[in-house]
Amino acid sequence: MIEKYFGTxxxxxxxxxxxxxxxxxxxxxxAMSTSSASLAEYDLSFLAxxxxxxxxxxxxxxxxxxxxxxxxxxxxxxxxxxxxxxxLGKSPIIAVPASIVCAFLFPVCDCASVPVAARLADKNVxxxxxxTFMLASPIINPVVILSTMYAFPEHRSFVWSRxxxxxxxxxxxxxxxxxxxxxxxxxxxSPKDNEHHAHDETGCACGHCEHDHDxxxxxxxxxxxxxxxxxxxxxxEEFIKVSPYIIVGAAVSASIQTALPKDVFASFGGGTGIAxxxxxxxxxxxxxxVCSTSDAFIARGFLFSFAPAPIIAFITAGxxxxxKNVLMMTPYFxxxxxxxxxxxxxxxxxxxxxxxxxxxxxxxx
Amino acid sequence: xxxxxxxxxxxxxxxxxxxxxxxxxVKLVITGDAYDxxxxxxxxxxxxxxxxxxxxxxxxxxxxxxxxxxxxSFIRVILLFIPLLFAFTMKPSIVDATGEERIRSxxxxxxxPQGTQSTTGIAQPVIDARKSSAVNLDDxxxxxxxxxxxxxxxxxxxxxxxxxxxxMRKKSxxxxxxxxVRMLMTCCAADLQPVGFECRYSDAVKLDxxxxxxxxxxxxxxxxxxxxxxxxxxDEFNEAAKPKTEYIYPIM
Numbered sequence: 001m002i003e004k005y006f007g008t009x010x011x012x013x014x015x016x017x018x019x020x021x022x023x024x025x026x027x028x029x030x031a032m033s034t035s036s037a038s039l040a041e042y043d044l045s046f047l048a049x050x051x052x053x054x055x056x057x058x059x060x061x062x063x064x065x066x067x068x069x070x071x072x073x074x075x076x077x078x079x080x081x082x083x084x085x086x087x088l089g090k091s092p093i094i095a096v097p098a099s100i101v102c103a104f105l106f107p108v109c110d111c112a113s114v115p116v117a118a119r120l121a122d123k124n125v126x127x128x129x130x131x132t133f134m135l136a137s138p139i140i141n142p143v144v145i146l147s148t149m150y151a152f153p154e155h156r157s158f159v160w161s162r163x164x165x166x167x168x169x170x171x172x173x174x175x176x177x178x179x180x181x182x183x184x185x186x187x188x189x190s191p192k193d194n195e196h197h198a199h200d201e202t203g204c205a206c207g208h209c210e211h212d213h214d215x216x217x218x219x220x221x222x223x224x225x226x227x228x229x230x231x232x233x234x235x236x237e238e239f240i241k242v243s244p245y246i247i248v249g250a251a252v253s254a255s256i257q258t259a260l261p262k263d264v265f266a267s268f269g270g271g272t273g274i275a276x277x278x279x280x281x282x283x284x285x286x287x288x289x290v291c292s293t294s295d296a297f298i299a300r301g302f303l304f305s306f307a308p309a310p311i312i313a314f315i316t317a318g319x320x321x322x323x324k325n326v327l328m329m330t331p332y333f334x335x336x337x338x339x340x341x342x343x344x345x346x347x348x349x350x351x352x353x354x355x356x357x358x359x360x361x362x363x364x365x
Numbered sequence: 366x367x368x369x370x371x372x373x374x375x376x377x378x379x380x381x382x383x384x385x386x387x388x389x390x391v392k393l394v395i396t397g398d399a400y401d402x403x404x405x406x407x408x409x410x411x412x413x414x415x416x417x418x419x420x421x422x423x424x425x426x427x428x429x430x431x432x433x434x435x436x437x438s439f440i441r442v443i444l445l446f447i448p449l450l451f452a453f454t455m456k457p458s459i460v461d462a463t464g465e466e467r468i469r470s471x472x473x474x475x476x477x478p479q480g481t482q483s484t485t486g487i488a489q490p491v492i493d494a495r496k497s498s499a500v501n502l503d504d505x506x507x508x509x510x511x512x513x514x515x516x517x518x519x520x521x522x523x524x525x526x527x528x529x530x531x532x533m534r535k536k537s538x539x540x541x542x543x544x545x546v547r548m549l550m551t552c553c554a555a556d557l558q559p560v561g562f563e564c565r566y567s568d569a570v571k572l573d574x575x576x577x578x579x580x581x582x583x584x585x586x587x588x589x590x591x592x593x594x595x596x597x598x599x600d601e602f603n604e605a606a607k608p609k610t611e612y613i614y615p616i617m
Contacts, residue, residue, distance in 0.1 A: 048455060048456075048458035049458055051451045051455045052401075052402070052455075052457045052458050052554050053554060054448070054451060055402060055451055055452060055455075055554075056402040056403060056457075056553035056554035057553060057555050058448050059390065059393070059399070059402050059403055059411070059553065060402075060403050060407060060553040062386065062390060062411065062414055063407065063411060063414040066414050066417055066418070066421075147551070150615060150616075151551075153512070153516075154516055229427065229428065230424075230428070232420050232421045232423075232424035232425075233421070233424040233425045236380065236421040236422065236424065236425045237376075237379065239421070240379040240382060240383070240445070243382070243445055244441055244445060247445070247447065247448055248444070250448075251447075253555065254555060257555050290552070290555070290556055291552045291556075293551075293552055294551035294552030294553075294556045297549070297551040297556065297558075297615070298556055298558070301558060304590070
C-alpha cells in the first residue's frame, strides 16, 4: 500500500533519528572546520566538501539502486513464490553454490544486492543462499576482481585472497544463520514484510509497495504490458522506500570521510600486531563505507602502514558490512538478523585473516 | 509532523523525488559535471538510469491507486529532498586536507625487486616509459606510469620528467619542498586522493596552490621512512591551463 512508504503509523519519536543523526553529523563537521587548528590551516570549506562527497555517493549508487530494485520487482512480478523453492529446494546444497554463481555474474555493489537478496528471501530461497548471494556479490563479481588486479598489479595474492574470503565467509555466515534459524524458527525478513506479502502467490518483498490488496501481483491474467507497468511502478515504490536509508548512510559516510582523512587510520597502524591492524582495518572499512569497486585503491594507500593481511581485511569486510549497507538492510530484514550477520562477518573475517597471515603472509607478529 | 493525504498524492510525491534526482543526473551528464562526481565509467549507467527513471515515474503516475486516505511522514519527505537541495544549490568542491603525507601512499606499495622485472604482462606505455630517457605523464597514462614509478623506482632514476598538476605543501614544510599532484578518482568524489611526487624546488614556497603548473625536472630516488621512492628535482614550475579533466581516472 502506498501509505507504507510514507508511513502509515503515527510518527514514532524514534524516527526523529533520521533528522537528528544527519544534522548532528553536519554540525560536527562544521564544528571541526572552525575548531581544529591543524585543519583550519588549510582554509577549507568543509560543508562544500561534505556536500560533494554526499552527492557523489548518492549519484554513484543511483544506477545500482535502481537496478537492484528493478530486478527485485521483476522477480516479484514474474517469479511465482514457490518457483525458487521447487528449483533450489529447501536445502542449501544446491542453493548455496547457485548463489555463488549468481554473485559472480551480478556485477554490482551492495546497493543492488540488498533489495534483490530480500526478494529472494521472500521467494523462499534458503537463508544460507540469500546471505551468500548478498555478501559475496559485492566482492567476487568481475568488475571488483578487475579493479583489485589493477590496484595491486604485483600482488596477485591479494586478488586470490579476496576472492577466497569473499566466498568462504558468506558461505559460512549463511550456513550458520540457517542453522540458527532452523532452531529458533524465526525468518530473516522483517515481520512487516512477511505480514504484508503473505497475501498473494507471487508476493512482494518490499513491504512498502503501494499496490492494493485487491490488486495483487498474482494477477497473471493481466497483459504483459500492464505487468511491465506494474513492475516499473513497484520499482519506483521500492526505490522510494529504501532511499531514506541510503541517504542517511551516505550522509554518515560523507561526514566521516570529510572529518577523518583516510590516512588517519594509517597513523594507527605502525608498530601494532596483525590482530590489532586487522581490527583497525575492519573498523575503517565499516566507517568509510567505500564502494567495493574502488576500495582496493584506497586499500593500496594503507600498504605503507599495514601488513598485507589486514589490507585484505579492509577489502573483504567492507563490502559485506558497513554503515551504508547496514542501514539499507534495515527496512528489509529483522534487526536480530542484521546484528547476527554483522557479528558473524566480523568474527569470520578476523579468523580468516589470522589464518591467512599464518599460512600465506608469514605469521601474525 | 505527520498528516493524512490521499494515496495518489503520496505517490506523486514519490514520483517527484525520482524526477528531481533524475533531472539532476541528466544535467550532470549533459553539462559534463558528472566527471566531478563520479568515474566516467558510470556515465552510461547514469544516462540509462535517467531513462529508466522516466519510465518509472510515468508508470507511478499512470497507475490508479485506491482513493483512501493515508498518513504520511513529513520527516521522510524532508529526508528525501535533502539531496535535491544539495544537488541544485551547490557546486562540487574538493579540497584535500592532508598535504603531502597521502601523496606517496596513494600511489605506492611495497616495492618489488627493483629494475629486474621482465616486461611480460606489463602495459606498453609503462614499457615505453621505462625505456625512454624522458617520461611525460599525460592524462591517459598518468596513474599507470606513476604506479610503476613507485613500484619499480630503479627504472626511472635520473630520467627527465614532465607533468601537469597542482601544488600541495604545508606551511610547516621546508621552503624548498612541495608536491606536484593530481587527484585520483576510482569510483566517486568521496574516494578522491592525491597522487603525485614530492618535489625539491628552490621557490616552492612561492607556488600557488590554486593554480595549475607544468612541472619539469629530473627523477631522483630518496629513502623516506624506509621506502625508496621517486622524487622530482624540479627545474621549473610554469603556470599552465587547467587540463581537460581535472581528475585522473584509472582505467577499469
